[in-house]
Structures are given as C-alpha cells and as structure tokens.
Amino acid sequence: MTRRVALGLLAGIPVLLLVLASLDALRETGVVGLPVVPWQTLWGLPLDRWLRDIAATLALGCVVVGGLLAPRPDPRLLRGASLAALVWLAALLAQIPLTVSELLGRPWADSLDPIIVTSLLAQTQLGQLLVAQIAIVGLVAVLGWAVLGRVTGAVVLALAMTAAMLPALAGHSGLHAGHTAASVSLAVHLVSVGVWVGGLIAVCAYVVAPGRRPSDAVTTLRRFSVLALVCVLLLAESGLLNASLRVDGVGTLMTTPYGTLILAKSVVLCALVVLGWRQRRYAVPEAADATGHRLLLRFAAFEVLLMGIAIGLAVALSRTAPPAGAIAGDRITTGSLTLLALALPLVLVWAGARPSSGRSDGRAPWFARITAAYPEPFAVIVVVAAFAAPLIVASAALPIGLATLLAGVVLLLAGWAFAIAATGPRGVPAIVLVMVLWVPALWWTTVGEPVETWLQVGVAVLAGEACLALLLVVRARRNRPRTAEPAPDPVAAA
Ligand code: HEM
Numbered sequence: 115m116t117r118r119v120a121l122g123l124l125a126g127i128p129v130l131l132l133v134l135a136s137l138d139a140l141r142e143t144g145v146v147g148l149p150v151v152p153w154q155t156l157w158g159l160p161l162d163r164w165l166r167d168i169a170a171t172l173a174l175g176c177v178v179v180g181g182l183l184a185p186r187p188d189p190r191l192l193r194g195a196s197l198a199a200l201v202w203l204a205a206l207l208a209q210i211p212l213t214v215s216e217l218l219g220r221p222w223a224d225s226l227d228p229i230i231v232t233s234l235l236a237q238t239q240l241g242q243l244l245v246a247q248i249a250i251v252g253l254v255a256v257l258g259w260a261v262l263g264r265v266t267g268a269v270v271l272a273l274a275m276t277a278a279m280l281p282a283l284a285g286h287s288g289l290h291a292g293h294t295a296a297s298v299s300l301a302v303h304l305v306s307v308g309v310w311v312g313g314l315i316a317v318c319a320y321v322v323a324p325g326r327r328p329s330d331a332v333t334t335l336r337r338f339s340v341l342a343l344v345c346v347l348l349l350a351e352s353g354l355l356n357a358s359l360r361v362d363g364v365g366t367l368m369t370t371p372y373g374t375l376i377l378a379k380s381v382v383l384c385a386l387v388v389l390g391w392r393q394r395r396y397a398v399p400e401a402a403d404a405t406g407h408r409l410l411l412r413f414a415a416f417e418v419l420l421m422g423i424a425i426g427l428a429v430a431l432s433r434t435a436p437p438a439g440a441i442a443g444d445r446i447t448t449g450s451l452t453l454l455a456l457a458l459p460l461v462l463v464w465a466g467a468r469p470s471s472g473r474s475d476g477r478a479p480w481f482a483r484i485t486a487a488y489p490e491p492f493a494v495i496v497v498v499a500a501f502a503a504p505l506i507v508a509s510a511a512l513p514i515g516l517a518t519l520l521a522g523v524v525l526l527l528a529g530w531a532f533a534i535a536a537t538g539p540r541g542v543p544a545i546v547l548v549m550v551l552w553v554p555a556l557w558w559t560t561v562g563e564p565v566e567t568w569l570q571v572g573v574a575v576l577a578g579e580a581c582l583a584l585l586l587v588v589r590a591r592r593n594r595p596r597t598a599e600p601a602p603d604p605v606a607a608a
Pocket residue numbers: 163164167285286287300303304307311349350352353354356357376379380382383421424425428429431432433
C-alpha cells in the first residue's frame with residue numbers, strides 16, 4: 115500500500131519534461147561559439163537530477179524514521195535507506211558523463227574519456243563535490259545495514275544529510291554573488307525536503323507494517339508530525355530566502371519563467387500546508403487501527419502527489435536561468451496569470467478561507483449570499499481581470515514593480531471572489547463559463563508581442579482548466595448532502 119503512495123512522486127516527471135519542453139530546454143540549439151549539447155544529454159541530465167533528488171529524499175526519510183524516530187531502530191526501513199542510497203549513487207555516477215557532455219557538447223557515449231573525466235573530478239569544484247558525494251553516499255549504502263541503535267542511526271543520518279547538502283555548493287547558488295547565503299539556504303532547503311517528503315513515505319511504511327505495535331505506530335507518527343512542521347517552516351523560509359537572492363521583486367516573479375516557477379512552487383506548498391494540517395487533525399490521532407491506517411494513507415497519497423509535482427518544478431527551476439530583472443514593458447506570463455487568478459484562490463477556498471459573519475443567527479454574510487446567488491458575474495469579473503492584468507503590467511504609466519503588484523492583487527481578489535461563488539450551490543455554469551473563456555483570455559496576453567512559446571501558453575491553459583475541474587470537485591463535495599457522520603476526506607472542505 116505504501117508503494118502506491120510513493121508512486122505519486124512520479125508525477126514530477128511529466129511536470130519536469132513539460133516545463134522544460136515549454137521553455138525549449140530539451141532541443142539542441144546551435145549558438146555560434148558555444149558547444150552544441152546533444153538532445154540525449156538535455157533530456158538525461160534533468161531526469162538524472164530528478165532521480166538523484168528522489169533517491170536522496172527516500173534515503174534521508176528512511177534513516178530519520180527508522181534510525182531516530184521509531185522507538186527502536188527498524189531494520190526494514192534502514193535496509194530501504196541502503197537501497198535508496200544505491201540508487202542515489204547510480205544517479206551520481208551517471209551525472210559524471212552527462213556533465214562532461216553538457217560542458218563540452220560531446221555525445222553522451224563519448225564523454226567517458228578517462229583524461230577528461232579525471233580532470234573534471236580532480237580540477238573543478240563541481241567534480242570535487244561529486245567525488246565527495248559519491249564517497250559519502252557509498253558509506254550510507256553500506257552503513258544503513260549496520261545501524262544498531264540511536265548513535266549509529268545518528269551517524270548515518272549525519273552522513274546522508276551532508277551528502278544531500280553538497281549540491282547546494284554548486285549550481286545556481288554556487289554562482290551567485292551572495293554565495294554563502296544562497297548556498298546555506300539551499301542546503302537547508304534540500305535537507306528539509308528530504309526529511310519531510312522521504313519521512314512521510316517512511317512513516318507510512320512503518321505505521322502500516324504487519325505486526326506493528328499500535329503504541330509504537332502512534333509514537334512514531336506523533337514525533338514525525340512535529341518534525342514535519344519544523345521542516346515545512348525551514349523549507350518555506352529557506353526557499354523564499356534563496357529565491358529572493360535571484361528574483362528582484364514582484365515584477366520578476368510575474369514576468370519571467372524562473373519567477374513563475376517559484377510562484378508555482380509556493381502555490382503547491384500552500385496546498386501541502388492545508389493537507390498537512392488536516393492530516394494532523396484527522397489522521398494522526400486515529401493511527402492505531404486499520405481504519406486509521408487507511409485514512410493516513412489516503413492523506414499521504416495526496417500529499418506525496420503534490421510533493422512529486424513540487425520536486426518536478428524544482429528540478430525544472432534548477433535548469434532555468436535566473437532572470438536579470440524586470441523592466442518597463444515586460445509582459446505577465448500566462449503561468450503567473452493562471453496561478454494568481456485560479457490556482458491560489460482554489461487553494462484558499464479549499465482551505466476554508468471565506469467571509470464569515472460571526473452572527474448568532476448563523477446567516478451567511480452579505481458577500482457570501484451575493485456570490486452564492488449570482489455566480490456568473492463573478493466568472494465574468496475573473497475573465498475581465500485576466501484580460502486587464504497584462505495591460506496593467508505592460509502599461510508604462512506605473513513602475514514595473516508597482517504595476518505587477520497591482521495586477522497581482524486584482525487577479526487574486528477577482529479569483530478569490532469567483533472561487534467562493536463557484537463553490538456555492540449554483541456554481542457549475544460559472545465554472546463552465548470560465549473554462550470556455552480561459553483560452554481566449556490567455557491567447558490575448560500573447561497578442562502583439564508574443565514572448566512565450568505556444569507550448570508555454572498551452573501548459574498554462576491546461577493548468578487553468580485543471581484548476582477549474584478541481585474547483586468542480588471541491589464544490590461537489592462541499593454541497594454533498596450529509597446524511598451520516600461525515601468521514602474526513604482529504605479533498606472535502608474543512
Ligand atoms: C515557498 C516555496 C518554495 C520556494 C520559494 C522554493 C525555492 C527554491 C529555489 C530558489 C531553489 C533553487 C533552484 C536553483 O538552483 O535555481 C529550490 C530548489 C529545490 N526545491 Fe524548492 N522552493 C519551495 C518549495 C519547495 C517544495 C514544496 C519542495 C518539495 C516538496 C521543494 C523542493 C526543492 C528541491 C528538491 C530543490 C533542488 C532541485 C535541484 O537542484 O535538483 N521546494 N527551491
């Protein structure tokens with residue numbers, strides 16, 4: 115059952131490939147004076163990096179839960195950590211020829227020349243970091259089998275954490291002028307991701323293992339729940355700090371692919387926080403019996419799917435050039451439009467963020483009554499906002515930072531009002547209306563001065579339609595007549 119939960123991580127692969135394809139990063143391009151990187155490497159390197167991140171995550175999670183959080187070290191999970199470390203090792207070894215191929219523009223198969231490989235590994239910082247990672251991950255793979263108690267568990271965990279942190283010293287962070295802040299924040303980010311994502315999968319495997327004592331299951335789950343909260347805080351803080359070093363303000367966030375990817379990760383993180391909070395409330399206290407296990411796995415399946423999407427976006431982010439900065443006349447990306455007008459409002463209403471009257475007669479406030487009675491005008495408002503936002507951003511009347519902030523607030527408010535209206539009893543026609551009008555609304559942003567590829571617009575349209583379909587699901591569940599004791603549902607409204 116836990117294996118099915120872990121499969122959600124695979125959602126990152128289509129997300130990663132779709133984003134990179136839309137940014138034209140999977141096609142060989144000949145720039146005069148620069149080596150042509152073969153397409154096999156353009157596909158292979160991000161996929162290898164994804165595999166490295168997933169394996170590192172699983173290894174860290176298994177060591178944390180099996181070696182430290184469980185009342186007694188769990189040999190099954192520690193063997194899992196060893197196997198994950200072996201996959202991690204394989205991904206690191208594959209990274210060597212792929213890196214040579216990318217740096218020198220050689221075919222992948224010709225990139226194993228011993229002289230070139232030796233100079234990469236011995237003379238460059240990237241190579242030295244790879245060697246250190248390979249050595250430490252090899253140790254984790256061997257020592258995972260030998261954990262006998264808390265102390266050995268802590269040693270293996272320290273090794274796995276060190277190996278997970280090392281990539282933060284290379285890549286975009288290594289290149290950045292604010293080198294130390296960028297490297298330290300990314301290192302903290304990577305370890306928090308590993309402990310949180312891998313830990314969730316490992317704790318599910320631990321709790322539902324046959325013959326597990328209910329008291330051990332509950333203790334481990336409670337400990338993990340506290341640790342997960344700390345990880346989320348560290349992850350959000352380090353991610354935002356790292357992003358702030360590369361993106362100069364709201365303008366760049368909404369007008370460049372790099373900024374849009376950060377916005378997308380932030381929206382996914384918001385959804386994960388809502389799910390995590392509900393899991394803490396409903397699933398953790400019930401984890402002692404089989405019904406509780408089913409509930410835990412149901413929540414975890416949704417969470418791991420979203421985490422998989424976030425990791426796919428993260429690898430795409432690491433393969434995207436950080437932006438130079440927004441300038442007057444820049445255009446809002448179709449992705450940002452979709453995220454602000456549809457995705458974030460969807461997460462907000464799903465989390466239960468709606469006007470509350472606080473009245474003793476239980477009557478809904480005027481705003482909720484109007485949106486529920488007349489949802490169609492709010493559908494028109496969100497589409498008009500999607501037409502207006504590109505004009506506000508591109509207008510030279512306001513500085514670009516202020517213009518994008520204004521457009522963002524307009525989109526978010528219009529989207530939120532629409533989402534409240536759409537989840538009411540008469541919401542279906544309003545959702546269908548936006549589904550139809552969303553295509554021309556995004557097409558409009560490309561008119562005159564197309565800055566995005568057709569695939570980028572297509573991905574944004576698809577994401578918008580997916581959000582609207584999810585809004586239909588949230589709406590249907592919220593308006594379902596409640597006959598019996600309501601069963602906690604990860605998707606149902608709070
Ligand atoms: C507020 C939300 C978040 C922000 C602002 C953020 C920001 C960032 C930034 C700026 C990077 C560095 C990318 C580069 O090298 O250019 C990064 C890397 C990464 N992030 Fe996040 N992140 C967030 C949430 C998440 C979440 C929810 C996950 C997974 C559950 C995640 C997983 C990762 C991973 C795995 C990497 C490393 C990718 C690689 O180099 O292979 N992040 N993040």
